[in-house]
Amino acid sequence: MSGEQELGITESKEHNPGDWYAEVVQKAGLADYAPMGGFIVTRPRGYALWERLQGYLDGWFKETGVQNAYFPMFIPESYLEREKDIVEGFDPEVAWVTQGGHDELEERLAVRPTSESIITPFISQWVRSHRDLPMRVNQWCSVVRWEATETKPFIRTKEFLWQEGHTAHRDHESAWEETMLRLEQYERLYEDVLALPPLKGRKPPHDKFPGAHTTTTVETLMPDGKSVQAATSHYLGTSFAEAYDVAYADEDEEERLANTTSWGLSWRALGALIMSHSDDQGLVVPPTLAPDQVVIVPIWQEETRDAVLEYADGIREALAGAGVRVRLDDRDQRNPGFKYNEWELKGVPLRIEVGPNEVEDGEATLVHRPDGEREVADREGVVDAVDDALDTVYAKLYAAAEERLEENVREAHGRGEILGTIGRHGGYVKTGWCGDEACETEIKDEIAAEIVMVPLDDDADPVHEDCGVCGAPATTTAYFAQSY
Numbered sequence: 001m002s003g004e005q006e007l008g009i010t011e012s013k014e015h016n017p018g019d020w021y022a023e024v025v026q027k028a029g030l031a032d033y034a035p036m037g038g039f040i041v042t043r044p045r046g047y048a049l050w051e052r053l054q055g056y057l058d059g060w061f062k063e064t065g066v067q068n069a070y071f072p073m074f075i076p077e078s079y080l081e082r083e084k085d086i087v088e089g090f091d092p093e094v095a096w097v098t099q100g101g102h103d104e105l106e107e108r109l110a111v112r113p114t115s116e117s118i119i120t121p122f123i124s125q126w127v128r129s130h131r132d133l134p135m136r137v138n139q140w141c142s143v144v145r146w147e148a149t150e151t152k153p154f155i156r157t158k159e160f161l162w163q164e165g166h167t168a169h170r171d172h173e174s175a176w177e178e179t180m181l182r183l184e185q186y187e188r189l190y191e192d193v194l195a196l197p198p199l200k201g202r203k204p205p206h207d208k209f210p211g212a213h214t215t216t217t218v219e220t221l222m223p224d225g226k227s228v229q230a231a232t233s234h235y236l237g238t239s240f241a242e243a244y245d246v247a248y249a250d251e252d253e254e255e256r257l258a259n260t261t262s263w264g265l266s267w268r269a270l271g272a273l274i275m276s277h278s279d280d281q282g283l284v285v286p287p288t289l290a291p292d293q294v295v296i297v298p299i300w301q302e303e304t305r306d307a308v309l310e311y312a313d314g315i316r317e318a319l320a321g322a323g324v325r326v327r328l329d330d331r332d333q334r335n336p337g338f339k340y341n342e343w344e345l346k347g348v349p350l351r352i353e354v355g356p357n358e359v360e361d362g363e364a365t366l367v368h369r370p371d372g373e374r375e376v377a378d379r380e381g382v383v384d385a386v387d388d389a390l391d392t393v394y395a396k397l398y399a400a401a402e403e404r405l406e407e408n409v410r411e412a413h414g415r416g417e418i419l420g421t422i423g424r425h426g427g428y429v430k431t432g433w434c435g436d437e438a439c440e441t442e443i444k445d446e447i448a449a450e451i452v453m454v455p456l457d458d459d460a461d462p463v464h465e466d467c468g469v470c471g472a473p474a475t476t477t478a479y480f481a482q483s484y
């Protein structure tokens with residue numbers, strides 16, 4: 001690090017979002033590029049975000065009957081082949097191990113691209129009777145998908161962190177309820193933790209998870225007008241139970257096939273978070289996930305140093321005692337301006353400035369990260385004031401994301417209008433759809449926009465009687481968007 005200038009963000013979010021994003025991720029200390037293309041090194045500040053996110057979701061899973069387990073990262077080829085859709089769907093992206101030490105393996109091993117093929121056979125062994133159902137296991141792990149596209153930390157990498165839940169149920173109803181419950185928990189994570197209101201729906205049939213009956217999705221809109229598939233929850237029907245023989249003895253002693261589900265959320269959620277809220281000063285994250293929620297920056301002259309530091313440390317102690325993640329930046333060798341910039345770059349949601357005036361008046365100055373808004377709090381009431389300010393910061397981030405989403409769902413009808421609307425504004429175009437993939441292809445070929453989701457309840461959302469592309473009767477509403 002040769003100068004202060006290199007600390008700051010030099011790219012513009014508005015004009016050069018790709019380079020800006022890469023710069024924020026690196027300069028905020030979240031991740032570095034690994035020596036192998038397609039891989040990243042997650043640094044402590046980046047991993048801390050993942051751990052917090054994990055804490056919320058893992059807690060909700062456990063409250064609703066999920067247990068964690070861990071399965072091997074390698075899957076024998078013969079296991080993968082038992083479900084043909086999985087093989088076909090993932091084949092171009094599977095990394096294989098063919099050698100162990102100096103010996104060629106008798107059967108090559110896939111590095112898991114997803115774990116249905118190794119988890120379902122064990123659920124099959126563990127389930128005997130209807131009393132064993134529902135059975136729910138989740139694992140936090142990494143998976144590998146050998147894609148040839150450009151690396152984008154947290155958004156597109158060959159190896160990524162995620163959780164994958166796998167469940168087996170007696171019947172369709174129970175499995176469908178499970179699928180919806182997990183989708184709602186993902187939605188809740190985006191709403192209550194990431195400050196990113198999502199759209200909730202299902203994927204069109206040609207874009208569902210290989211072998212799934214229905215893939216449901218939450219989608220979230222990025223500032224550049226593209227959609228991010230934020231998490232998916234799959235109702236698998238009985239196809240995996242059939243392939244891996246998940247059968248149970250029902251009350252009437254009859255053998256029946258279970259219905260299964262799987263659902264996953266990856267660190268793309270972090271990518272969406274960083275891309276959405278951050279700005280040209282650096283990282284912006286909501287207080288829910290920030291490793292440091294508050295930084296106290298003392299401002300002193302030689303003669304006021306001790307008094308200011310003592311006062312600042314008292315505030316730190318009060319906040320820490322109330323459970324706030326707070327840091328006092330008492331470094332001697334850096335001036336306050338440098339510290340402001342550094343913590344803004346690193347995304348601390350709230351700064352407290354304390355100088356001789358604050359000490360004298362028994363006050364503290366609070367500065368909100370997303371917009372620089374300042375407020376003065378009494379020393380006695382500082383814990384409550386910080387609590388309120390953190391809520392306000394969250395509300396500001398949420399409101400901005402919500403406004404962006406509301407402004408960027410547009411209706412369009414006719415091929416030209418759909419193309420023009422997405423071409424001009426990005427965002428989502430809502431239109432009627434006949435259900436034919438060819439109508440999506442027509443749009444995709446022109447501007448790389450696809451149907452990212454259709455509403456779960458079609459009846460609740462009828463916009464057009466005709467397909468926006470071909471004019472045939474519409475069977476559903478579709479949301480077109482370009483996506484990551």
Ligand SMILES: [Zn+2]
Binds near residue numbers: 436467468469
């Ligand atoms: Zn059509």
